[in-house]
Amino acid sequence: MAQPAAHTEHQQHPIKLYLVVWGLLFVLSLFSYLVDYLHLQGYLRWGLILIFMTLKAGLIVAIFMHMAWERLALVYAVVLPPILVLVFVAMMVSESHYVLFSRMTFFGAGP
């Protein structure tokens, strides 16, 4: 076989692992849906949405995309840049407040 065997051997996990993660993702999705179904509002709603979202994203990246078994350097290379994008998100929030302020000031009635 031309392909080095190391990587092939590397990703041999029992099927049960994937079924468990699949089940967890189902339960987390159900919880996310319940947040809306039970009409939770305010910081409780946003907090729960973010928690369930992060857990789901983490499970998909770590187990399904096999990130958990990668070298630490690669994990940092992939995970850190999206976290740094949050800086741009903060800038967008600030800019949005300014645009909203301008619109209300110069174009009349606000929300």
Place this chain on the structure above:
Amino acid sequence: MSARMSTTVAWPNPSEVFALHIGGEHVPLILIAIMTFVLISSSGTMAMAVNFGYRRDRRKTAILMLLTALFGAAFVGMQAFEWTKLISEGVRPWGNPWGAAQFGSTFFMITGFHGTHVTIGVIFLIIIARKVWRGDFDQEKKGFFTSRKGQYEIVEITGLYWHFVDLVWVFIFAFFYLW
């Protein structure tokens, strides 16, 4: 994000916009919930397909990949249903009956781009599943565009693409539909 945060008009409530009447019952956001479960399931079958690919189990890999493609196609079908429903209710990129005009443009752009990628993924899955089924990767047969020998590695790459599309949906579900 800025489009949503800077509107002076209230944002339409997605919980109501995407509600369905099932058997006389008014169920909020149900279609989106079903779509989420379908896409999560497709990711589950894809992860198992990748696993069987590493074990060089031709039959199971191909069947699970086709199952994934089927879930993906079902997802796109529901997306098309949702678009049809919203367009018939008067949602346009420049306005809608319930509130901020930006709702329509962001909805069509975000779900349109995501749906396009799911569609590409379905086509990609079918092509690779056919190659797996035919045994191209056992015989190390060359690909159409390359002189490189065919390997089961491509199943993992297809899987990475598919899981990423699912990952993006996790964020769309949280920030567009639930927020």
